[in-house]
Structures are given as C-alpha cells and as structure tokens.
Ligand SMILES: C=C(O[C@@H]1C=C(C(=O)O)C=C[C@H]1O)C(=O)O
C-alpha cells in the first residue's frame with residue numbers, strides 16, 4: 169500500500185477490519201456504455217447500484233452490488249469515521265492493483281442535526297459502499313474490477329463465482345440493445361410549503377440585516393407524482409441527455425434513488441493536487457446571444473450576486489490556506505454557463521499538505537457558504553429553524569475515494585430523490601442582505617429546470 173496515506177499511529181490503532189481480506193481483480197475490457205452496465209445489474213443488484221461521471225466526462229464509475237457498506241450515524245464523527253474505516257479496510261487489500269484502484273462511493277447527509285420529518289428513510293447520515301463489480305472508464309480505457317471482502321480464509325470458490333458473474337455482466341452490457349427511454353409522465357406537481365419558504369426568506373433577511381450573520385442559503389422542494397414508477401436507469405439516461413455539462417451521480421439505497429446533474433465540485437484530490445469550485449450567484453440564460461451576454465455581464469457586475477459569491481471564495485480560500493501549500497485563488501469570478509443557468513464561478517487549487525486528506529477537505533468545506541452560509545454554524549442553525557424542509561442528501565457531498573486517497577466529491581444540487589412513483593426535487597439560493605422572497609423564488613424555478621426536464625415536469629414558464 170501507499171505508505172504515505174497511512175500514518176503509523178493509525179496503523180497502531182486497533183484495526184476493526186483485522187481478519188478481513190480484501191481481494192480485488194481488475195481486467196481491461198473493450199469500452200462499453202456505462203449505463204448499459206448499470207442496467208445489466210438491474211435484476212441482481214437493484215437497490216445496490218452507484219453511478220458517477222465527472223464534468224469533463226474523463227472519468228465514469230458504475231458500481232453493482234455491495235462488497236462492503238460503511239455507514240455512520242453520529243453527527244460529529246461521521247467524516248472521520250468513514251475516513252478511518254476506509255483506511256483500515258483498504259489496508260487489508262491482499263493485492264495491489266495499478267491500473268485502477270478499488271473505490272468507495274457514497275455520500276453524507278446535509279445536516280445530521282435536522283430533525284424535521286424526512287423522506288430519506290433509507291439514507292443514514294453517511295452511506296458508502298465498495299461495489300462488488302466496479303466499472304471504471306478513464307478516457308479510452310475501461311476496466312472492470314471484482315471486489316470481495318471477507319473473513320473466510322479460503323474464498324477461492326467465492327471469487328470464481330464472482331468472475332463468472334462479472335463476465336455475464338460485461339457480456340450483457342456489451343451486447344444489449346441500447347435502450348431508449350421515454351420521458352416519464354407526470355400526473356401531479358406540488359410545491360411543498362411554499363408559503364413557509366417565502367416567510368423564511370423574510371425572517372432570514374431580517375436576521376442578516378440585523379448584522380447577526382452574512383449569508384444563509386434557503387431551499388424548498390417540489391413533489392412530482394408519475395403515472396408509473398420510474399426506473400433509476402431511465403432517470404440517469406434522461407439526465408445524461410439533458411445535462412451533458414454537469415457531474416452525473418446516482419446512489420441507490422434500497423427502493424430509493426438519489427440522483428442529479430450538478431455543476432458544482434466540492435473538492436477533488438489527485439496525487440496531492442486539490443481543486444475546488446466557488447459557485448454562487450445566478451441568472452437565467454438569454455433567449456438570444458445578445459440577451460445572454462447582457463445577462464452574464466449584469467451578473468458579473470451585480471453587487472448582490474457578487475456578495476453571495478464572495479463569501480464562498482473567502483471561506484474556500486481560508487480552508488485551502490489551512491490544508492494546502494501554494495493555494496491559488498483568482499481575484500475575480502468568471503461565468504459558468506450551463507444549459508439552464510449562468511453562475512459566477514471561481515476555481516481554487518492548491519497542493520495538499522502532508523497530513524491533510526480528501527475527506528479532511530470534505531469535512532472542512534461542507535457546507536460552503538454556497539449551500540450553508542456565513543458564518544457556517546450560525547447559518548446551519550438558522551436553516552434548521554426556518555427552512556421548512558429536511559434536505560437529506562440534497563446539497564451534501566456525494567462522491568468517491570480510492571484506496572490511495574484520491575477522489576472527488578460534488579455538491580449534490582440539481583438533484584432529486586426518486587421513490588417509486590414519486591420524486592422530490594430540491595432547489596435553493598443564497599440569501600444576503602438585499603435578497604427578496606420573490607426574486608429568490610424565481611431563482612429556484614431556474615434551478616429546478618434541469619431536474620424538471622429530466623423528469624418530464626413542465627418548466628415553470630411552460631406551466
Ligand atoms: C442552492 C443551489 O445552488 C447554489 C446557489 C446559488 C445561488 O444562490 O446563486 C448558485 C449555485 C449554487 O451554489 C441549488 O441549485 O439548489
């Protein structure tokens with residue numbers, strides 16, 4: 169193993185995975201559709217599947233089945249508990265693969281202290297899994313790995329069974345007819361607690377104007393009901409078509425499926441290089457080139473949006489100053505233009521200091537003022553008091569980490585929770601001193617658009 173990521177004190181700590189063996193075998197395969205591989209696992213692994221594709225489309229991961237599940241429910245230690253368990257578990261790796269690493273994929277809830285009624289019945293405060301079958305597509309190359317984590321001393325037979333199953337899955341994915349899914353048919357669309365949402369913005373702006381906090385992000389939810397239950401593969405298919413310029417993620421927990429197409433990176437670490445994204449401040453796309461440019465310029469010059477953005481840059485910058493040497497934080501934001509919306513955008517990078525890790529950065533960053541507020545703890549407590557919602561995994565870190573400690577987490581916005589014939593969609597916005605409930609309400613409709621397109625609900629201006 170890579171000795172750098174395992175400090176000696178941690179190795180001396182009792183390893184709760186002592187006695188386990190972590191077998192892995194990777195083969196290179198002809199590249200295939202990631203979605204077809206996801207579908208090939210439908211019968212055997214439904215409820216235990218994962219999907220990830222980065223924004224650049226240079227890295228795609230599909231997981232089928234659970235070789236091991238790591239969860240955490242305590243509110244304080246969930247990041248470090250996942251980190252410790254993953255280090256301990258991956259130190260039991262029997263053989264070291266070079267082409268790709270075993271990946272732990274999953275996410276955290278937004279706020280474990282939120283005690284409002286929740287639709288997220290299958291999602292613990294942290295929920296991660298090492299897939300039994302892991303497809304990784306990196307550029308032109310595709311790899312399928314089998315993972316077996318067991319206490320049985322002689323698992324040769326088990327592994328043989330898994331190899332056969334792996335070949336069946338690969339074959340299924342490669343020869344299956346590419347599926348074309350129809351858009352789901354929505355029978356009902358409900359705005360949940362709209363009045364409470366509008367009032368909460370009023371209350372939060374009062375607190376901000378009184379000088380108690382600078383920024384608080386307030387969100388709301390829509391509920392869609394479909395004529396027929398919607399398959400996760402169909403949701404991913406629509407998301408890939410409709411939102412090609414975003415991270416795509418999907419996480420099954422039994423019959424519930426959380427998925428989304430988010431433009432926002434929380435943090436990526438690759439060989440000690442750390443990258444994050446400050447994304448806050450929004451305006452719609454224009455109908456014409458001229459209108460689009462005018463809207464973009466107005467966004468760049470708008471003091472309310474610039475202040476929403478600046479709190480994020482300041483905070484992410486501070487975290488990078490602490491955890492990275494040589495942090496680079498540009499002076500001014502650029503525009504990020506995606507299909508339905510334009511945002512103010514500042515990329516931040518640095519070199520991870522010795523002793524700091526990807527999950528340390530996730531913990532330090534989450535939530536940034538793009539989804540929480542400034543100062544963080546006061547903002548979280550105001551969200552708890554005023555926002556009429558349990559965010560579950562919305563706006564929370566979703567992503568992966570490999571056995572060497574590299575990985576990437578996105579901020580799970582532009583997302584929905586699928587639950588049989590229902591879906592819950594979430595969107596929010598950064599409230600600052602000069603926010604108004606009406607403008608924030610309109611902004612959330614723009615942010616609902618990606619998932620409304622995917623799920624077949626009318627966009628607000630079409631309804
Ligand atoms: C809260 C959301 O998005 C965040 C809030 C933004 C804003 O208020 O301008 C912009 C980008 C995101 O960081 C969302 O999409 O639900």
Ligand SMILES: [Mg+2]
Nearest residue numbers: 449450597598
């Ligand atoms: Mg905003």
